[in-house]
Amino acid sequence: MMLTRDKWNAARTFIFSHARPLEQKLFNYHFENGSKEDAVNELTLFQNNDGGFGKCLEPDFRLEISSPMATTVGLQIAADLQLEKDHPVISKAMSYLESVYEDQEETWHAVPPEINEVPHAPWWHFDHEKGYCGVQTTWANPNAEIVGYYQLFNQEEPLLEKWTKRSREELSKLPRPLGKHDFLCYSRLLQTLSVCEETKQYIDSALSQAVHETVCKDLSRWDEYVAKPLDAAPEPSSPFYEHLKKEINLQLDYEIKSQDVNGYWQPAWSWFGQYEETWKKAEVEWRGIITLSTLRSLAAYERIEWKD
Known part of the structure; x- marks a missing residue:
């Protein structure tokens, strides 16, 4: 199943009509040869x-x-x-x-x-x-991810070796199945580890074993706030793609079918009636973020008609 040109245009129209300027500039950069500098400038705001x-x-x-x-x-x-x-x-x-x-x-x-x-x-x-x-509820979120940014951007940090060692220790203590955000934080850490080969192998092995329990494979629950296959492998180069090939194809079909008639994809959560007026604004912002993310995954897996 492919996202048709009309549905692509509807998503694009939604982003440029309702999403934040940040998502608009990121859309330009990723899909329309837009300026990276423009996207960075929006981020700095x-x-x-x-x-x-x-x-x-x-x-x-x-x-x-x-x-x-x-x-x-x-x-x-x-x-x-x-x-x-x-x-x-x-x-x-x-x-x-x-x-x-x-x-x-x-x-x-x-x-x-x-x-x-x-x-x-x-x-x-x-x-x-x-x-x-x-x-x-755990050390992992956000600490494991932050350690990953030190691995990526500041390997001279004196405490980095200690933090990296702790990341491995904390992962070993986490209850199974791993929660969605704990898994994602460690996944981001894994993709930044260019040194500490032993720790990298340990995290890779632990997440590869955990991914099948963390990711919800029940299509009937994908409208709930669960870890879906594309969360773990948003593109084919993701380290967990090989573990989830079948489920990813099912979700790609699911996302194409579940696009709103107005072009967006809807967040699977709300604020349970609190700050209702503010949630309305946040909800629209999330629609822009999720729509951009979904389009990027559909493009990465060659599921958009114009991606010949």
């Missing part, structure tokens, strides 16, 4: 003076100030744009992460307590007694 990312880059919390979690989102985009480690966006973000590392706890907390002062999804609420938000 979400970067604060302290180098961290905020300003609602992660639509589910409307926090203007920086947070490690929003900074990982910014670095995902920066890495995807193949920015070099000495690019100002990268160097500033890494300096921010260094500045907010909790030495005593040896961790980065996903979001600061100020998140409770702004509209946010319930899972981002900061628990003052525990000292972290509801998302942060």
Whole structure:
């Protein structure tokens, strides 16, 4: 099954009518030979003076100030744009992460307590007694991913060897099946490991075994908030593609069928009636993000009519 030209045009129209300028510039870059510089410039609008990312880059919390979690989102985009480690966006973000590392706890907390002062999804609420938000149930999210950015952009960090060793230890302790976001954080770490061959092999082996339990293969549940095959392997070069070939083809068909008549793909979650007016705005932003991501996977797997 292929995404028809009409459905492609509907998705494109939605992005340029409703998505954020960031997703519009990324669409231009990935599909229409647009300027990388234009995309980077849009990304920098979400970067604060302290180098961290905020300003609602992660639509589910409307926090203007920086947070490690929003900074990982910014670095995902920066890495995807193949920015070099000495690019100002990268160097500033890494300096921010260094500045907010909790030495005593040896961790980065996903979001600061100020998140409770702004509209946010319930899972981002900061628990003052525990000292972290509801998302942060394990060390992996966001720490494993952050260690990956140090592997990619700042291998001179004196604590990197210690952090990398801890990443392996924490992975060994995680309950199975691995949660969606724990898996994704470790997957991003895996793809940055150019040294530490033993650790790389361990993480690769552990995730290769876990992927079949983490990824939901039940098509009837793919409209729920579950880890779907394309989350683990958004393109054929992904390390888990060979493990999920059959399921990926099924999901590609599923995504083509589930596109809204208005061109977008819908997030599989809501804020459960909280901050309803703000959620309406966040929902549209997510539609733009998810639509761009879905189109990129469909293109990567040659499922769009114009991709001859």
